[in-house]
Every structure is written in structure tokens, then in C-alpha cells.
Amino acid sequence: MDKDGSFVIMDYKQLVADALAPTMADTLSADDIYKKIERPKDSSMGDYAFPTFTLAKTFRKAPQQIATDLVEQLDQSKFEKVQVAGPYINFFLDKAAFSADILAQVSAQGADFGQNENGKGGNVPIDMSSPNIAKPISMGHLRSTVIGNSIAEILKKNGYNPIKDNHLGDWGTQFGKLIVAYLKWGNEDDVKKDPITNLVKYYVKFHQEDKEHPELDDEAREWFKKLEDGDAEAHRLWSWFRDESLKAFNQIYDKLGVTFDTYNGEAFYNDKMQAVIDELKEKGLLKESQGAQVVDLSKYDLNPALILKSDGASLYITRDIATAVYRDKTYHPAMNLYVVGSEQMYYFQQLKAVLTEMGLASAKDLHHIPFGLITVDGKKLSTRSGRIILLDEVLDDSIAMAKKQIAEKNPDLPNKDEVAKQVGVGAIIFGDLKNERMNSIDFNLADQLKFEGETGPYVQYARARAESILRKAADVTPAGENATINDPEAWETVKTLADFPAIVEEALADFEPSDIAKYSIRLAKAFNKYYAHSKILADDAEKPARLALVKSVSTILKESLRLLGVQAPDEM
RNA sequence: GUCGCAAUAGCUCAGCUGGAUAGAGCAACGGUCUUCUAAACCGUAGGUCGAGGGUCCGAAUCCCUCUUGCGACACCA
Structure with a gap:
């Protein structure tokens, strides 16, 4: 500021x-x-x-x-x-003048260095994470969650007001199946103990049984109808499944350190769709085609958007239009962001086109922020086929690996468990964010658990060493205004510090957290090199200036990691 | 079939609005802990930037064609 x-x-x-x-x-x-x-x-x-x-x-x-x-x-x-x-x-x-200028700024502003007010406080709802109720959170959801969370922090750093909206998949015909399965084979205690595992078990059993007993599908349809009509028992079960699932999700979100501002899932928009359909009709945008209601988008060079099925039922886009209209009215957004996989690029073009046709004010600033697919052995993840990687397990594996590393490298470390969590989880988040969003990732656990080279722990470690120096130098106050460094070894580090504000703007312009991640590696690398070649704590006239540099590096590394949603332990 | 995304070192990836000998990290090999945490640092080796054209003083980068892979293409989300 x-x-x-x-x-x-x-x-x-x-x-x-x-x-x-x-x-x-x-x-x-x-x-x-x-x-x-x-x-x-x-x-x-x-x-x-x-x-x-x-x-x-x-x-x-x-x-x-x-x-x-x-x-x-x-x-x-x-x-x-x-x-x-x-x-x-x-x-x-002029190295002396330049470094004095930069170090004075970072020293004075601390973590506010790089803050700008370009966004003028504008609201920016972010559609992100969006897991399905009664299904596990997989590595696939990690991307949307972690990219969305980082973009929210980057938005704040650029003067916007992000609103993180977890658009839960909490409605649909699968709830009819789930209710039937639960009533037939489930029990309350199991669901409370481990909601996701058991709800998935019921759901899978339903699909096995309905092959031989097709009448189950009719029952499921009935129950979903009841749910839509507001039947008390159906609603009670739905609401309970939702609560239990959310509890389980929140344990994972806690581990990741991600919070949300709203959880307006699909069900939230049930009563808001009719108004949208009416509006589309009023504006003469709905046309009949093969018995269904569509919006023609040929002027956008897109296929028509199917709004109502031939049986009159709504579709995903109907709900998304209602969502966009709601956000438009509620937040008057400066931008409207959707952190959703790249396989939905075409869909979001259609959504944006329909909203533009409707004349929605925020339609032109709707941005789909796509990201590449996570695959296993080159194939798409899917709950049904069992090709799934549970995020919680990956996080736990990574935390365990961090513990092992601590035991080897720093056995006397206080707060071992907390640090292991910060390092283990940080490695996973950083690993996801360091590459360009659109790259697809073929999952490999060993790659995820690397803590050397260009990784989250590398950046954390560089900062922990900087903090260690500052602790040891507690008797000397880092220079503020007049930190002049002539040490040529320090030059690259000073210059890199100065780049931070521009990187903050660039990361937002591209919606690319990886810009921040790459920057943090660059800064950590420059500092590590400096650290290896210079005696920072040597007693001479420039010591306070060197400490100002160390302090500045620590501040900006921590701030960079914070923008990614990664924590920075003072010791590790 | 149409549209979109991708292709750079053995592996994973950087290369900004085209610019000075194409860079990292892993892995391989070799060095550096009596001195601020070796999760680090330094060095060696490794590439016809998928192929072919074009624009330009100059192309990994921009345009066209082709090849390969992935994805999307109205009653799923």
C-alpha cells in the first residue's frame, strides 16, 4: 500500500x-x-x-x-x-542506490509490499472446489480448490474482494438412489462414523443390485420426485447426507487450510430457475427444437444451448444461469470466475453467450479458468471405475514423508507434527500450483512426495534458514532506510525482490498462481546462492544491511507462499 | 467429421508482448558440512525446440499445412 x-x-x-x-x-x-x-x-x-x-x-x-x-x-x-x-x-x-531503495521499501511495508488497489474493492465471486455430496474428494478436486484459493489471495493482493463459493453438487437423481440404498442396506451409525465411505458403498451396491432388480430404479425415481416435492422424510435424509458429507469435506479443507465464504450448492438454486426460464421466454430467446427448449447461439458460432429437456426438466446450464443471475444481483461482480476443468471450455463459452444474450451486466467479465486433467496411467479418474486417488490419502502420505524427513534431518525440532503438516501439505499444494494450469498431470505419488529441488519444501527451507539467521542475530537490528549493500553476491537477490509487485499483477492478469510459485523458487534460489557464498553474520559495517536483506527475503518468501495457500514454518 | 488444448534434455517442466551461446529441477557422475539448518551450494554430461513451409534484420515464440496425444461436440455435470 x-x-x-x-x-x-x-x-x-x-x-x-x-x-x-x-x-x-x-x-x-x-x-x-x-x-x-x-x-x-x-x-x-x-x-x-x-x-x-x-x-x-x-x-x-x-x-x-x-x-x-x-x-x-x-x-x-x-x-x-x-x-x-x-x-x-x-x-x-547503481547497485548501492537500487538496493537501498528496495530494502527500505520492503522493510517499511513488510508483507504489504506488492499490494496494489487496481481492483478498487470490486467483488469477485469464484466458483471453485465443488465436490459432489456422498462422493469422495479426489486429486481432481484438489486443482479447483487450490487454484481457486490462490487466485482469491492474489485478487486481494490486487485490491479485489474475492468471494469463494463452494458450488456443491448436492442435487440430482443420484439422491433418489442413495435414499433407496440407505433405507435398504444402510445404518445410521456407519454413516456417522465414516459418511463418505459408507454412502459410496450404498451407492455402489445400488448399481450392482439394480442390474438384477430394475424395479429399484423406479423406487429411486419416486424418492427423487418426493425430494423435489418437499417430502419431509426425503428432505431429512438428503439434508443429513449433505451435513455428514460436508463434515467430512471440511476435515480435508482444514488440512489444506482452505476456507469458503459460501456453500451455495446446486440445491440452493432450485427455486431460482423458474425465474430464469421466464426471463428467457420474455426476451424471446427460447426456441423449440426436437421437443426441447434451446437458446440459439449461431451468431457466436456455437451450438445451441439446451435449457429444458423434452420432458421439461432443467439441465446443468439452467442452474448455472440462475447462479450467474443470482451472483450478479447479490454482488454486482467486477469479475465472475469459474475454476473448472478444461474439459468444460466449450460449455462455458455457451454459458457466457447465453448470459450475454440475456444482457447480464457481469457476463462480459465472466472468466472460465480451466485447468488440465489429472490422469492415472494416462486415463481419466472416475469414481465408478475405481480409478480414483483420494486427496486425503495423498495428503497423509505426504505428511508422513515430511515426518520421516524431520526425523532424519532435524530430530530436535519443536512442533514436529505441526511442521510436518505444513511441509507435507505445502509440498502437495505447491506441486499442483507450480506448473501452468493447463498442463495435464499424470498422477505419480513418488513425484508428489519429492521435497528437493524446485518444490514447496525448498522454498520453505530457504525461508526457515533466513529466519534462523535472524534469530541468531537478535542483538543487531536490521537496517531500515539506509541499507546499502555493495556485496555483488547479493545483487541477484535484491533485484528479484524488486520484481515482486510486477509478478503480483501478472499472476492476476493471467489467472496463473504458477507465476507466483515460479517467482518464489527464483527468489529462494537467489537467496540460497547468496547464503552459500556470503557470511551474513560477519561483523562489519554492512551487517545491518545484510540482515535487512535477509529479513526482506523472509517476508517476501512467506508472502509468496501465502498467496499460494502454503504455510511457512519458522524452523524445519 | 468439426472445434479446442498440447508436443522443448532420459523423466518433469521454464522460456514474458519474437531478440544476444535454448534454461531449471529430478535422475547420472564428481566436488563442498571444525564457521549462519547439506530439505542446501558448486561442477560435468545431456536438445535437428513433433515435421514441413511462410513472415521478419532475427522465430521455441507469430501465420499456414501435416503428424501424434488428450478433450469437447444438445436432452450428464
Whole structure:
């Protein structure tokens, strides 16, 4: 936050553009120059670079020559040095001034560093997680949950107000089957003891039995009809299954450290669908086709959206339209986000098109945030086929692995269990978020349980070591305003710290938590390298400045992890 | 069949709005703990960026065609 405007990051790229502008006032505008400035991949080529290829035609000279000429003309006083490297002009920043500036900002702002108000407090409902009642939470749900949760944190960091909505699958014909199965083969105590396992057992048994006893399907249909008509017994059972399932889900959410603002599942919208259908009719959007009611979307180059089945029953999209209308009225959203698998991309195009046709205000800012499929041996997960990976088991395996690591590496650690949980769960969340959303993942437990290299624990470990140094240096106060570091080993770390605010904006623009995860690895790596090559606690004049750097790194690593929904233990 | 997503080192992936010799991590091999936690650091080896065209001073990146894999294509969600 720019508390009083004095902490606005100095734009060092602008500094470069300003230096170049007078040398070619007739050829390129300051703005064009700014856009052409790049960041070299390697520090040996400077901190910023200006390529001269494009000027070759206008100047009718070789790019190398242009670079040489320009450097002779420009004011180098604000830089450590300016060098010609072939067709490039490389700018080296004044390290002392730059690091003092950055460290002062991070020290003053702490975890608020990188906070912006771009969102102006706008509401952003996020449709996420969405498990089905009476079914287990699998690795498939992990993605929606963890991506949605991270995007919510990133939204806040950009000044929006996210509303995390767990759109539970709590309605549908399967509840008729479940009620029948429960009444025939179930019992109360088992459901209370382990709701998901037992409810799934009943459901599976129903499907086995109905092959030989097709009359079971009629019973199930009857019970679902009763449920829809508000029958007391049907409703009591449905509501109980829902509560018990939710209790079980919440244990997993607790473990993940994810909370929700609302749990408006499908059932919540039951009484809101008729109004939607009426509105569609009023606006003349509904057309009959093969006995069903559809909205024609040919002008969007999409297939028609089927709103009502030929028997008059509603469909998933009917409910989703009602949901969008409800969110529009309730929240006046700045954006409307759906964190749902990529297999539904086409569907969300249709949904958005229908809402646009209806003239819904928030339709244009509806964003489907798709993610790649999790498979096992290259095949899709499915509860029915038994090809399922239970999220809870994976989390427990990972926590157990973390415990083992602690026993080997740091047996005297206090709070072992808590740290093992933070590290184990962190590894799973980070592992999911570090790659681009759209990549599909073929599940492999061994890959998930890696704690070395570019992983969550790697980032956590880097921060734990930073904290350890700060504990040992308790007698020295880190420098605030005047933290000048001349140590060249520290330079990469300082520069990486300065990148954080831009990464926060980029991650939101792309809806990519992986931008944050990759950044955190980059910062941890830079710090680890610094740590390995410098004696931070050496007693000399720069010690307070080095500690300011360590403190800043710790702050930003923790903040990056927080944006991902990963915890950061002080010791591990 | 139509549309969408993908293809980069043995494996898993980065490569920003096209730019300087294509980078990491695992795995392999070799170093570094009497000094701030070795879950770390340093080094060696490993690639016709799926194939072929095109645009450009310059293409892993943009355009076209093809191949392969995955997914979606109205009465499931």
C-alpha cells in the first residue's frame, strides 16, 4: 500500500528510457523506447538492455555502429556503467542506490509490499472446489480448490474482494438412489462414523443390485420426485447426507487450510430457475427444437444451448444461469470466475453467450479458468471405475514423508507434527500450483512426495534458514532506510525482490498462481546462492544491511507462499 | 467429421508482448558440512525446440499445412 505515496517503486526502466530519449529525439518517442527495453537473461549483460536492430534502416548504419554512437551521446551519470555489446546497449544500475531503495521499501511495508488497489474493492465471486455430496474428494478436486484459493489471495493482493463459493453438487437423481440404498442396506451409525465411505458403498451396491432388480430404479425415481416435492422424510435424509458429507469435506479443507465464504450448492438454486426460464421466454430467446427448449447461439458460432429437456426438466446450464443471475444481483461482480476443468471450455463459452444474450451486466467479465486433467496411467479418474486417488490419502502420505524427513534431518525440532503438516501439505499444494494450469498431470505419488529441488519444501527451507539467521542475530537490528549493500553476491537477490509487485499483477492478469510459485523458487534460489557464498553474520559495517536483506527475503518468501495457500514454518 | 488444448534434455517442466551461446529441477557422475539448518551450494554430461513451409534484420515464440496425444461436440455435470 502506498501509505503516503512515498513508497512508490522507482521505475528503473524509465531511468534507462530517459537516458536514451534525447539521443534519438527525432526517430523514436520516449514511449517506444521504453517498450523496446529488455531484461537480459544474464547479469553479466547488465540489468537492462536496448537493442538497436530496428534503427538500422532509419539510421542506415549497422546496429553495432548505432549502439556505439548512442552510448557516446547519452548521459551515463545515473548508472554504474553503460556498455556496448554488439547491437545491444547494456545498462548496469547503481547497485548501492537500487538496493537501498528496495530494502527500505520492503522493510517499511513488510508483507504489504506488492499490494496494489487496481481492483478498487470490486467483488469477485469464484466458483471453485465443488465436490459432489456422498462422493469422495479426489486429486481432481484438489486443482479447483487450490487454484481457486490462490487466485482469491492474489485478487486481494490486487485490491479485489474475492468471494469463494463452494458450488456443491448436492442435487440430482443420484439422491433418489442413495435414499433407496440407505433405507435398504444402510445404518445410521456407519454413516456417522465414516459418511463418505459408507454412502459410496450404498451407492455402489445400488448399481450392482439394480442390474438384477430394475424395479429399484423406479423406487429411486419416486424418492427423487418426493425430494423435489418437499417430502419431509426425503428432505431429512438428503439434508443429513449433505451435513455428514460436508463434515467430512471440511476435515480435508482444514488440512489444506482452505476456507469458503459460501456453500451455495446446486440445491440452493432450485427455486431460482423458474425465474430464469421466464426471463428467457420474455426476451424471446427460447426456441423449440426436437421437443426441447434451446437458446440459439449461431451468431457466436456455437451450438445451441439446451435449457429444458423434452420432458421439461432443467439441465446443468439452467442452474448455472440462475447462479450467474443470482451472483450478479447479490454482488454486482467486477469479475465472475469459474475454476473448472478444461474439459468444460466449450460449455462455458455457451454459458457466457447465453448470459450475454440475456444482457447480464457481469457476463462480459465472466472468466472460465480451466485447468488440465489429472490422469492415472494416462486415463481419466472416475469414481465408478475405481480409478480414483483420494486427496486425503495423498495428503497423509505426504505428511508422513515430511515426518520421516524431520526425523532424519532435524530430530530436535519443536512442533514436529505441526511442521510436518505444513511441509507435507505445502509440498502437495505447491506441486499442483507450480506448473501452468493447463498442463495435464499424470498422477505419480513418488513425484508428489519429492521435497528437493524446485518444490514447496525448498522454498520453505530457504525461508526457515533466513529466519534462523535472524534469530541468531537478535542483538543487531536490521537496517531500515539506509541499507546499502555493495556485496555483488547479493545483487541477484535484491533485484528479484524488486520484481515482486510486477509478478503480483501478472499472476492476476493471467489467472496463473504458477507465476507466483515460479517467482518464489527464483527468489529462494537467489537467496540460497547468496547464503552459500556470503557470511551474513560477519561483523562489519554492512551487517545491518545484510540482515535487512535477509529479513526482506523472509517476508517476501512467506508472502509468496501465502498467496499460494502454503504455510511457512519458522524452523524445519 | 468439426472445434479446442498440447508436443522443448532420459523423466518433469521454464522460456514474458519474437531478440544476444535454448534454461531449471529430478535422475547420472564428481566436488563442498571444525564457521549462519547439506530439505542446501558448486561442477560435468545431456536438445535437428513433433515435421514441413511462410513472415521478419532475427522465430521455441507469430501465420499456414501435416503428424501424434488428450478433450469437447444438445436432452450428464
